[in-house]
Amino acid sequence: MSEPAGCAIALETALTRDAGIEVPVICGAMYPCSNPELVAAVSAAGGLGVVQPLSLMHVHGHDLREGLRLIRSITPNPIGFNAIVEKSVAAYERRMRAWVAIALEEDVRFFVTALGNPRWVVDAVHEAGGVVYHDVTERRWAERALEEGVDGLICVNDRAGGHAGARAPAQLYAELADLGVPLVRAGGVGGPEQLVEALRRGYAGVQMGTRFIATPECRVHPSYREAIVGAGEDDIVLTERLTGVPVSVIRTPRIDRLGTDVGPIARRLLRHRRTRHWMRTFYALRSIRSMKRSSLRGLDYNDVFQAGRSVEAVDEVQPAGEIVRRFARAVGEAG
Numbered sequence: 001m002s003e004p005a006g007c008a009i010a011l012e013t014a015l016t017r018d019a020g021i022e023v024p025v026i027c028g029a030m031y032p033c034s035n036p037e038l039v040a041a042v043s044a045a046g047g048l049g050v051v052q053p054l055s056l057m058h059v060h061g062h063d064l065r066e067g068l069r070l071i072r073s074i075t076p077n078p079i080g081f082n083a084i085v086e087k088s089v090a091a092y093e094r095r096m097r098a099w100v101a102i103a104l105e106e107d108v109r110f111f112v113t114a115l116g117n118p119r120w121v122v123d124a125v126h127e128a129g130g131v132v133y134h135d136v137t138e139r140r141w142a143e144r145a146l147e148e149g150v151d152g153l154i155c156v157n158d159r160a161g162g163h164a165g166a167r168a169p170a171q172l173y174a175e176l177a178d179l180g181v182p183l184v185r186a187g188g189v190g191g192p193e194q195l196v197e198a199l200r201r202g203y204a205g206v207q208m209g210t211r212f213i214a215t216p217e218c219r220v221h222p223s224y225r226e227a228i229v230g231a232g233e234d235d236i237v238l239t240e241r242l243t244g245v246p247v248s249v250i251r252t253p254r255i256d257r258l259g260t261d262v263g264p265i266a267r268r269l270l271r272h273r274r275t276r277h278w279m280r281t282f283y284a285l286r287s288i289r290s291m292k293r294s295s296l297r298g299l300d301y302n303d304v305f306q307a308g309r310s311v312e313a314v315d316e317v318q319p320a321g322e323i324v325r326r327f328a329r330a331v332g333e334a335g
Helices: 014-019 034-045 051-058 066-072 091-107 119-127 139-147 169-179 192-201 222-230 253-258 264-271 275-295 310-312 322-335
Strands: 025-029 048-051 080-082 109-112 130-138 152-156 182-187 206-210 236-239 246-251
Touching: 014 130, 025 034, 025 264, 025 322, 034 066, 048 119, 048 192, 051 066, 051 182, 051 310, 080 091, 080 169, 091 119, 091 253, 119 130, 130 139, 139 192, 152 169, 169 182, 169 192, 192 206, 192 322, 206 275, 253 264
Parallel strands: 025 048, 025 206, 048 080, 080 109, 109 130, 130 152, 152 182, 182 206
Antiparallel strands: 236 246
16 A cells, blocks of 8 residues: 555655565666666665666676576675566567566566556466566556556656656656555656655655666766766756657757657557557667667767656766665655
8 A cells, every 4th residue: 555645754665565675765677777786786775676687688798597696696685677568579578478487486576567468477476476566657557557466556757767757746646646556656766855755745665767877886888977967857858769759868969960759650650559569669679779879888879868857866976875875864864
């Protein structure tokens, strides 16, 4: 259940109980930024680092099982696993089913699903005694996910990086608060004051991505970290040119050259039921290459840096563990 709005806040919430963690902070799965060292550092400090399998394997070069064991060698604390359940490409779904099975074999028990029907993940994870939270941006998707048996919701608001939602954090909470499951704020959390605010409102915790990119453990090019530290809220723009749907990125010369809107033909194809999945796949494959190059090699390449409006609160590169501990201290002081 969500915590009652307006109550005294504490580090223990429905999220910490579900995930077996000490601090209600999730390091969200990020392509291409979720490397094992970052995931482990967040979990070691008492938060929850979430593995993004494509990032782990195809960006950072680990076999999935070996990568999970590498994280375990750094910390025995719980970690999460991101399962994209989009069905448009059958081969990808088969691979994801195999990856989820490996994660369960390696004792991962907290899963975050997105972009489709999570039922098969819910069935597999619940059979193993685990928990599934699902990414949502509005009530209709939340209700569908709950019908499929998910245990909690990652509430992606309009301040998030990557694929942002359309609702403000308070608006999205009000829309979902009566659903009776833990709600996690995702978007616009760059400093501990946003965690305190989220817990006071009734959220069970927060998910952060942008803040954790600006850490020494995150294996991105220094120019990515510098871009986040140097950016303000007004530097974040939405572009459809990466995946076919709006994505939050830092404005750079390349983004200016690309523009933010798809053309009229592409827009029609993206809206048509029979062609939209193929168009999104085309955009995604193209953007994956650009994001991988820019995040690892810097501004001399295709500078496409995903980030959310939380950049406003990020003014220095800081170790991931210290970020988690700083957030925990803030809750203790406010409680």
